[in-house]
Amino acid sequence: MRLRNIPGARETIAASEYVVHEDVMREKKGKWDTVLEKAQPLYLEVGMGKGRFITELAGRNPENNYVGIEKYSSVLLRALEKRELLPELTNLRYLRMDAEDLPEVFGEGEVSGIYLNFSDPWPKDRHAKRRLPSRQFLARYAQILTPEGRVEFKTDNRPLFDFALEEAEAAGWKLLVCTFDLHQDEDLMRDNIMTEYEERFSSIGNPICKMVICR
Numbered sequence: 001m002r003l004r005n006i007p008g009a010r011e012t013i014a015a016s017e018y019v020v021h022e023d024v025m026r027e028k029k030g031k032w033d034t035v036l037e038k039a040q041p042l043y044l045e046v047g048m049g050k051g052r053f054i055t056e057l058a059g060r061n062p063e064n065n066y067v068g069i070e071k072y073s074s075v076l077l078r079a080l081e082k083r084e085l086l087p088e089l090t091n092l093r094y095l096r097m098d099a100e101d102l103p104e105v106f107g108e109g110e111v112s113g114i115y116l117n118f119s120d121p122w123p124k125d126r127h128a129k130r131r132l133p134s135r136q137f138l139a140r141y142a143q144i145l146t147p148e149g150r151v152e153f154k155t156d157n158r159p160l161f162d163f164a165l166e167e168a169e170a171a172g173w174k175l176l177v178c179t180f181d182l183h184q185d186e187d188l189m190r191d192n193i194m195t196e197y198e199e200r201f202s203s204i205g206n207p208i209c210k211m212v213i214c215r
């Protein structure tokens with residue numbers, strides 16, 4: 001998702017107390033407990049888009065810390081607009097960064113879980129390594145996750161989901177949960193939080209796939 005360039009987006013982000021800025025984010029490696037108010041398990045959403053999922057998740061789980069990661073300022077700005085309405089949420093921060101740099105920003109074993117929701121499909125084969133569930137990204141996640149840390153991935157894009165299953169198997173990850181029609185699964189739906197993309201694609205009848213993997 002790339003919104004049109006929004007004038008002032010970079011300045012608004014630079015002024016936000018909820019964003020950990022590019023000039024200091026690498027200094028926080030291994031010390032994210034000190035950035036958030038409480039020392040508690042840390043979860044990331046990579047490619048959070050406009051932020052509905054992680055905002056809701058952080059509100060439901062005050063016993064965890066959350067960091068939403070997004071590459072584009074114009075998109076992050078939309079997440080910040082939601083965040084401004086919820087000043088009581090003390091367990092959520094944002095980073096504008098490319099997920100390729102995750103191991104430079106988070107320490108070994110510092111992250112308890114990673115959420116990937118409706119990641120960009122990058123359909124051309126030569127772009128496969130840009131897909132967030134690719135083996136190259138799984139290797140980055142492995143560097144920062146706790147030994148039991150999980151990656152949860154949702155998408156309506158079946159070829160991307162099949163690719164993710166193959167990549168996880170090739171990289172030696174264990175498949176803990178797998179459904180090709182999440183919205184028909186009563187158990188998995190109990191805690192499900194709809195992302196902006198999930199709402200859009202499920203409303204036109206696309207089945208939503210979900211997998212949970214760990215090493």
Ligand SMILES: C[S@@+](CC[C@H](N)C(=O)[O-])C[C@H]1O[C@@H](n2cnc3c(N)ncnc32)[C@H](O)[C@@H]1O
Nearest residue numbers: 001047048049070071098099117118195196197
């Ligand atoms: C298709 S959107 C999905 C947004 C949201 N997760 C949802 O489900 O509604 C994918 C988002 O991932 C972001 N993204 C893609 N590659 C990324 C990367 N390497 N690092 C950080 N964000 C990335 C895009 O900018 C975009 O906002």
